[in-house]
Amino acid sequence: MLMKEQRTLELLAPARDLACAMAAVDHGADAIYIGASDFGARVAAGNSVDDIRQLCDYAHRYGVRVYVTVNTLIYEDEIDKAYQLMKQLAEAKVDALLVQDMAAIELIARVRKELGYAPALHASTQCDTRSAEKVRWLQRQGFGRAVLARELSLDEIKAIHKAVPTVELEGFVHGALCVSYSGVCYASQYCFGRSANRGACAQFCRMKFDLLDADGCTIEHDRHLLSLKDMNRLDHLEELADAGICSFKIEGRLKTADYVKNVVSAYSRKLDDLVRRRPDDYRRTSLGKVSYGFTPDLKKTFNRGFTTYFLNGRQPDIASFDTPKALGEMVGHVKELRRDSFTVAGIATFANGDGLCFLNDEHELEGFRVNRVEGGRLFPFKMPAHLRKGMTLYRNQDVAFEKLLNGKTADRRIPVAMAYGLTQDGFRVRISVVGEGAEAKNLQAEASVAFDHQAAKRPQTDNIRQQLAKLGTTAFHCEPADITIEQGADGLFIPSSLLSELRREAAESLQKKIIEATEQKQVLSTKNAVGQEPAETKGEEGDRKGTEQAECNVNFEQPQDLYDTYSYLYNVANHLSRQFYERQGIKVKAPAFEVKEPGKALVMQCRHCLRYALGHCVKRGGTAPRWREPLTLRLGDGRLFRLEFKCDLCQMNIYAE
Numbered sequence: 001m002l003m004k005e006q007r008t009l010e011l012l013a014p015a016r017d018l019a020c021a022m023a024a025v026d027h028g029a030d031a032i033y034i035g036a037s038d039f040g041a042r043v044a045a046g047n048s049v050d051d052i053r054q055l056c057d058y059a060h061r062y063g064v065r066v067y068v069t070v071n072t073l074i075y076e077d078e079i080d081k082a083y084q085l086m087k088q089l090a091e092a093k094v095d096a097l098l099v100q101d102m103a104a105i106e107l108i109a110r111v112r113k114e115l116g117y118a119p120a121l122h123a124s125t126q127c128d129t130r131s132a133e134k135v136r137w138l139q140r141q142g143f144g145r146a147v148l149a150r151e152l153s154l155d156e157i158k159a160i161h162k163a164v165p166t167v168e169l170e171g172f173v174h175g176a177l178c179v180s181y182s183g184v185c186y187a188s189q190y191c192f193g194r195s196a197n198r199g200a201c202a203q204f205c206r207m208k209f210d211l212l213d214a215d216g217c218t219i220e221h222d223r224h225l226l227s228l229k230d231m232n233r234l235d236h237l238e239e240l241a242d243a244g245i246c247s248f249k250i251e252g253r254l255k256t257a258d259y260v261k262n263v264v265s266a267y268s269r270k271l272d273d274l275v276r277r278r279p280d281d282y283r284r285t286s287l288g289k290v291s292y293g294f295t296p297d298l299k300k301t302f303n304r305g306f307t308t309y310f311l312n313g314r315q316p317d318i319a320s321f322d323t324p325k326a327l328g329e330m331v332g333h334v335k336e337l338r339r340d341s342f343t344v345a346g347i348a349t350f351a352n353g354d355g356l357c358f359l360n361d362e363h364e365l366e367g368f369r370v371n372r373v374e375g376g377r378l379f380p381f382k383m384p385a386h387l388r389k390g391m392t393l394y395r396n397q398d399v400a401f402e403k404l405l406n407g408k409t410a411d412r413r414i415p416v417a418m419a420y421g422l423t424q425d426g427f428r429v430r431i432s433v434v435g436e437g438a439e440a441k442n443l444q445a446e447a448s449v450a451f452d453h454q455a456a457k458r459p460q461t462d463n464i465r466q467q468l469a470k471l472g473t474t475a476f477h478c479e480p481a482d483i484t485i486e487q488g489a490d491g492l493f494i495p496s497s498l499l500s501e502l503r504r505e506a507a508e509s510l511q512k513k514i515i516e517a518t519e520q521k522q523v524l525s526t527k528n529a530v531g532q533e534p535a536e537t538k539g540e541e542g543d544r545k546g547t548e549q550a551e552c553n554v555n556f557e558q559p560q561d562l563y564d565t566y567s568y569l570y571n572v573a574n575h576l577s578r579q580f581y582e583r584q585g586i587k588v589k590a591p592a593f594e595v596k597e598p599g600k601a602l603v604m605q606c607r608h609c610l611r612y613a614l615g616h617c618v619k620r621g622g623t624a625p626r627w628r629e630p631l632t633l634r635l636g637d638g639r640l641f642r643l644e645f646k647c648d649l650c651q652m653n654i655y656a657e
Contacts, residue, residue, distance in 0.1 A: 010284070025058060030285045053093070204226075231308070334388065353369065354399050416476045418482065443513060
């Protein structure tokens with residue numbers, strides 16, 4: 001009978017900078033994704049190659065992998081710059097690149113040819129991957145992993161994994177949500193000349209709109225109709241793992257280290273619980289156990305309210321029409337008001353400096369700072385004019401929690417065991433990783449020292465264990481009880497200095513093996529999940545395989561005529577990308593939106609639907625609307641955006657008029 005294969009689970013953490021990245025490693029991340037100096041989809045979160053090299057050195061000590069976002073469109077005059085960056089990142093030993101522009105396939109092939117190795121390619125969420133057909137197509141191009149669209153349900157994820165089980169599936173589990181499918185949002189570029197596909201999104205979807213019917217009547221006035229709550233799937237990790245997700249991605253490359261510490265800790269502990277309950281099914285991808293100095297609480301860091309989004313199908317209340325800002329945790333209701341203070345009905349405790357907020361009678365968010373706390377009475381620096389008895393209060397800045405996070409909040413160590421024994425002319429120590437599943441089976445090292453065997457005047461057991469367990473600032477931890485001593489070895493004298501030397505050499509050797517094992521996987525992963533080289537590096541054979549798919553819609557999610565009409569949806573910004581699609585048998589009629597902006601345009605494709613959100617999706621039990629369509633969104637500056645409801649796709653398209 002065949003044994004069921006144990007699957008690895010990876011917690012993938014965001015990093016704005018090196019400090020955030022190292023905090024994520026310390027708090028339990030299995031992998032980090034971080035932006036380089038250019039071509040990252042968060043232009044404000046760039047990092048030097050030297051910093052990324054330092055991160056790789058640190059992360060690989062624990063078998064933690066480092067992925068770099070090179071997931072913007074690459075303009076024609078940037079091709080060599082992108083190539084040089086990819087080469088430098090390969091030399092820094094990053095494990096994978098997240099990419100959107102298909103020119104990256106050719107560029108990484110050049111890097112591999114020059115260096116003999118290269119990072120793996122992961123298809124960024126900007127690739128708009130919603131189906132098994134798209135994942136299978138990406139696999140044929142050499143991608144070993146696809147980051148799925150955030151909008152997919154559990155059933156859709158299951159279907160993809162069942163159809164393409166050899167491709168790693170990465171899914172978002174926490175953080176901010178874009179209202180449009182990623183990679184096909186052009187609203188920011190259209191309105192403000194700031195491209196989401198170039199890392200400069202101006203957050204069009206967080207703005208206020210009026211909703212108008214075909215007669216110009218106002219249905220909704222001055223509301224954040226496209227602003228979604230934040231994703232929180234902490235309680236659904238097991239379902240996602242069973243559906244086929246192997247990498248659980250936290251959004252937040254613009255967030256602070258405190259945010260990263262709190263969120264990574266919460267999800268890491270949850271994954272540890274899952275692995276502990278089902279060790280035959282799952283294990284973590286990295287090494288080490290984390291001791292936490294605090295209890296994580298997702299409500300206490302930046303959030304707009306939480307939603308599981310479309311995890312279990314279409315759900316109400318996924319949007320935050322009143323505000324795009326952070327509400328934080330609900331802490332109670334206003335119980336009693338005085339001229340300069342108030343009390344709160346609830347169980348929360350408060351501290352001087354806490355930030356509180358509430359939604360006023362006009363659905364506007366108002367915030368204030370607590371200046372003084374006396375018993376259960378709060379004294380703001382200035383009493384909010386619109387605060388009323390009975391209003392719900394939220395805390396979006398918790399001073400006590402922030403102070404806690406500013407200190408040392410985690411210690412990550414790799415558990416090891418040691419065996420102390422004799423050699424012909426001295427002593428040896430063998431050190432091995434324990435309790436880390438199949439990953440640790442061959443992770444062991446040995447050190448020896450020459451020293452005459454001399455009978456000891458007193459038992460050596462306690463001193464041997466005490467000295468060998470002093471692993472100090474290394475990545476390892478060993479309990480004295482996990483040190484075995486060969487029979488007879490404890491009766492022979494050895495100076496403490498030699499024991500320290502044995503311990504140091506053995507630990508350094510084991511550390512080197514862990515780093516080598518991690519980086520060896522990076523070299524091996526230059527092939528895709530089924531061991532093939534990308535088709536574009538195979539010459540005539542690759543070209544032939546590409547043209548066999550000439551009739552295939554490369555996007556797989558939308559009718560081909562949509563991409564014929566709006567062929568900027570292919571996001572072709574350079575000749576390498578254009579040639580790539582031509583090898584697929586597809587002639588792209590227009591360049592990327594950012595290269596040549598069209599007039600009237602499809603600027604967003606959304607699963608979020610205003611018909612449904614306002615209770616008027618008849619297909620799903622809503623009431624028939626009284627308005628006359630088409631509906632239009634009106635931005636504050638008067639610009640209009642027509643809505644199209646594609647009920648066959650359960651999708652809302654937004655067009656610039």
